[in-house]
Amino acid sequence: MLQDPNIDSSLTKNQSLVLESLNDARGPLSAYSILDKLRNKGFKAPLQVYRALDKLTEFGFVHRLESLNSFIACKHASCDDSAATAFVICDSCEVVQEMSDISISNFMAVLANKASVKPIKSNIELHGICNDCEKK
Amino acid sequence: MLQDPNIDSSLTKNQSLVLESLNDARGPLSAYSILDKLRNKGFKAPLQVYRALDKLTEFGFVHRLESLNSFIACKHASCDDSAATAFVICDSCEVVQEMSDISISNFMAVLANKASVKPIKSNIELHGICNDCEKK
DNA sequence: ATGAATAATGTAATAATATAACATTTACTT
């Protein structure tokens, strides 16, 4: 799977390695499981992972799933700050769907307005059982 | 401040103490800061707090703020499971507004439907700067 | 009432997640 060179080239070595780990993963990963995956690439301390994750999150390449203390690569071409994203998580198979349409951003804008707050960052996570798991 | 006896009477001693701590607090508290507040009431270990928090959350008396790893008493008379709640958090003064109207529940229902997921639990947190802090 | 089952508690140990502090290296800019 080829990566966009323009994206990867803007990243440092550690950032690229962490992002690759997340891209290769089927689901969200904890910082420490990323660390374990990257020990054979020279990673030795959690801070190496956390620092890369900070930047990747800042760039919009990675999202943090607060309710799982874990991280997931953004599935969208570029997730700019203005767009709110919602995550739907199956508690059975742990598949995560990343939803990011205008209605979500609108909803959060309305919420911010109701609360008289200037929005910085939103976090929307819905836990449930996906269709496939429900059938079993 | 008098508590509803019907509510308190259904709680155990530890649960009541933890809920009181959260009711007395101006904002959200971490489990360990609750523990510290309750040491003079005989609390000695984090598990005493976590176990009480589990039950209080289950009963709907307490909410967990995932992005803060902390807990807050529910401001509503009774927060049944069917109602989705959103939290608006000022990153400056740390005041938390608990929003719980039908539009939030509706929004999450639509999201669940779009993702073909049977919803269990939702978590909506919006970080920003409140009006008061913005003025300063 | 009594005994069995269930729920809650006490306590110690440890696991899992995250950051502080400081030294060093690399990359960028002029």
Added chain:
DNA sequence: AAGTAAATGTTATATTATTACATTATTCAT
């Protein structure tokens, strides 16, 4: 090339949460 900013390496430690197991309290059917 020198100076600055950004990234990295490394150790130690802080913070958050759970496992495991023993004990006590409560509930509930008989």
